[in-house]
Amino acid sequence: MRMEGTSAHRIRKWLPPVSVAFLLGILIGFRFSPSIYLLFLLLFPVLIFMLLFVFRPFPGGGIFVLVTFLLVGAIMARLQAISQDDQVFLQLAQERKVAEIQGVVASQIFQGDHVYYFDLKVKRLTDLERDWGTNKKIRVLLPLGKEPDFERGAVVTILGKFRAAEGNKVQKGFLKDLFWEEEGPEILFYGFAGQAKITKKSGGLLAALLQFIHRRATLSFERYLGRDQAAFMRAMVLGDRSDLSEDLNNDFRDTGLFHIIAISGQHMTILSSLLFALLNPFPISRRAKVFLALLFIAFYGVLTGLGPSVFRSVVMAFVLMLGMVLGRERDMLSSISLSLVVLLAINPQLVFDVGLQLSFLATLGIVLLSPFFLERLERLPAWLAQIVAVSLASQLAVAPILAINFHRISLIALIGNVVVLPVIPPLLGAGVLSAALASLVIAFTRPLMLLMDFILRYLFWVVHLLAELPFSTLEIWSFGTGGALIYYLFLFSFFPVWQKIKLNSRQRRIVGVAVALLLLILLLAFFLFPETPPQALTVSVLDVGQGDSILIQSREGINILVDGGEDPWMAYEKLRKKGVRHLDLVILSHPHEDHLSGLLKVIEKLPVGAVLDGDSGSNSFPYQEF
Incomplete structure (x- = not known):
């Protein structure tokens, strides 16, 4: 039976404000840690009034609906914050005790530079003295060597140690610093070599079927496509990005087209449309x-x-x-x-979660802003106007999140989407169909592979060409949560209000030019603002994870960097976050990788006056590159 129209309309009308109230409640629960007993005490009377309003509406009663969801959100946040799993993992990481974990493999087994890694849903944990039951997913790393002989869905027991990830690089979104008091490190589990034992080989018939399809699809991609092309299709169709080259990753990120690779709502929309x-x-x-x-x-x-x-x-x-x-x-x-x-x-x-913020803000931008742009693009062909409007709306909606978390915004994403998006549906459709056919006979996929090869050659050529353009990417390091909130307040209020204002075309042009000039002035002021030196000589030990990196700054504006740690990007990111735009001197104390590797990106990205090197004569590749 269909819901009555009035009831369905009321539910739809209340969903947006209810979701906002629920979201605010969660943020309040995490930020202010209110007593869970007080929250339950407040919830009961408010819930009674909400139920009265639902069955017998009365003026102003809707506020009780919003307050109910706000309190429920706060309660759920507090209940999760009280969970002991994270505290147990962190304690074991700090104590550096040997532990044994047992759980279900919850992802593919990926191969990194030095380790195999996968997600494990931990069911049991013991430190050889105590025993815990849990239901926490954690990232497990195993040393390279013999490839793990288990697959997703298997139950395994692993002996190793918990460790806090050095320099915590996990992105937590622009709300994290405002509503989360203490970030804390990401906890990883490092298994000992040869100490991963299979308790149950397979997760059942479904897991075996999934692994079979995954293997056959991978074989077909690798048989008929080039290395980068096969890696791209595995990422796009199977969600396995482990073999994507750094150059390919960077090209798609710099052009704002990485959403094509990552499986997202766009993929589901395309596949659903093709299926219909x-x-x-x-x-x-x-x-x-x-x-x-x-x-x-x-x-x-x-x-x-x-x-x-x-x-x-x-x-x-x-x-x-x-x-x-x-x-x-x-x-x-x-x-x-x-x-x-x-x-x-x-x-x-x-x-x-950054991914959730990007996903929902992009969709919200498309829903609220794309109609505004479509009206002004009516002279273009419908398909082109749709791509431009959707791309522009989504890019405007996610720009602050990209700036805060990844410190870069693509200036050519709009052009990239226009020239690339039309070929994505046939590419994705062919990829999924070939995965299905490969489960029967791999040779059946060859015609589809020819189509994919043609599209991928075009796609890679366009993306690389755009990525090589000067000023294709804008680096932003001084954009914070406050600026993001102001930006969104303006963005999601200006366009709806603009559509309702009664102005003639000349007045609208004047206002539009004025707003554009104001934004341009603010942008120029933001990027041309001079680097501000400290008031006195300052020595900062940068948190770069493994290794050392020290920044010395004088009140005259002289910047000296001693070593750069092991992570290729972290020293550079720390410098930019401190507002450092140039270095007068870079010093390498000795050529060990935990002092040297981070300097390579620093020298590549920042103007450097001079380099002081002990000239150890090391033959290592990083030192020769340095």
């Missing part, structure tokens, strides 16, 4: 088509590992399609709101 197109000739009902699409999306999500971005996309797709089953018109704002509530209810800490 395939089912259209068959005489089956709309609900049956939606049901088949839901089954496909669920299976595809599990096939790709059901990581955070995939899980978000699956939830969003389910919400949208269930709305179609109920026979309601698409209401994207309500769907976004409901998806947000569902995801945060499952894991409140996702509010600090």
Whole structure:
């Protein structure tokens, strides 16, 4: 039965404010740590008034709905904060005790530079003195050597040590520094060589089927495509980005096109549309088509590992399609709101996840801003206007998140999307279809591989060409949470208000030019503002993880850097966050990698006056590159 129109309309109307209240409640719970007993005490009377309002509406009663969800959000945040799992892992990392963990392998097994790594859903933990039951997912690293002979879904027991990740590089989103008092390190588990034992080989028939499809698809990509092309298709279709080259990664990031590689809502939308197109000739009902699409999306999500971005996309797709089953018109704002509530209810800490912020803000930007741009692009062909409007809206919506977390914004993302997006549906469709055919006979995929090879050659050529353009990427290091909040307040209020203001075309042009000039002045002031030296001689020990790095600054504006640590990027990032735009002198104390490696990126990215080197005569590759 369909819901009554008035009831459905009321629910849709309330979903956006309810999701905001729930979000604020979670933030309050994490930031201010209110007593959970007080929260429950407040919840009961408010809940009674909310139920009264739901069944017998009265003026002003809606406030009780919002307060109820705010309190529920705060309670859920407090309940998760009280969880002991993280504290136990951190304690074991600090004590450096040997521990044994047992759990289910929850991802593919990836190979890094020095380790194999995968996610493990830990079920049991012991430090050989105490024993805990848990249900926490953690990243496990094993030394290179014999490749692990277990796969996703297997139950394994591993002996090793917990460690706090040096220099914590995990991105937590622009809300983290405002609402989370103490970031804390990421906890990893380092397994000892040869100490990973299989308790249960397979996760069952479904896990075996998924592994079979994954292996056959990988074989077909590697047989018929070049190395970079095969790695790209594995990332795009299977969610396995372990073999993507650094150059390819950088090209797609610098052009703002990495969303093409990462499995996201865009992938689910394309695949759902292709599936509906395939089912259209068959005489089956709309609900049956939606049901088949839901089954496909669920299976595809599990096939790709059901990581955070995939899980978000699956939830969003389910919400949208269930709305179609109920026979309601698409209401994207309500769907976004409901998806947000569902995801945060499952894991409140996702509010600090960069991926979730990018995903929902991009979608929100498309919903709220793209109609404004479409009206002004009516002279363009419809398909081109749609791509430009959607790309511009999403880029404007995610710019602060990219600036805060990745310190770079692509200035050519709009152009890149226009010339690249039209080829993505056939590429993704061919990739998924070839994965299915490879499960039968790999040779059947050859015609599809020829199509993919042609598209990939074009795609790589365009992306590399755009990435090589001067000023294709803008680095931003001084943009904080306060600036982001002001930006979003302006962005999501200006365009809706602008559409409602009664101005003639000449007045609108004047106001538009004035706003554009104001933004240009602010931008120039931001980037041309001179580097501010400290008031006195300052010596800063930079947190670069493994190794050492020391910055010396004088009141005259002289900057000296001694060593750069081991991480290729961390010293450079720390310098830029401190506002350092040049170095007068770089000193390498000795050519060990934990002092040298970080200097390579510093010298590449920043103007350096002179370099002082002990000239040890080392023959190592990093030293020769230095």
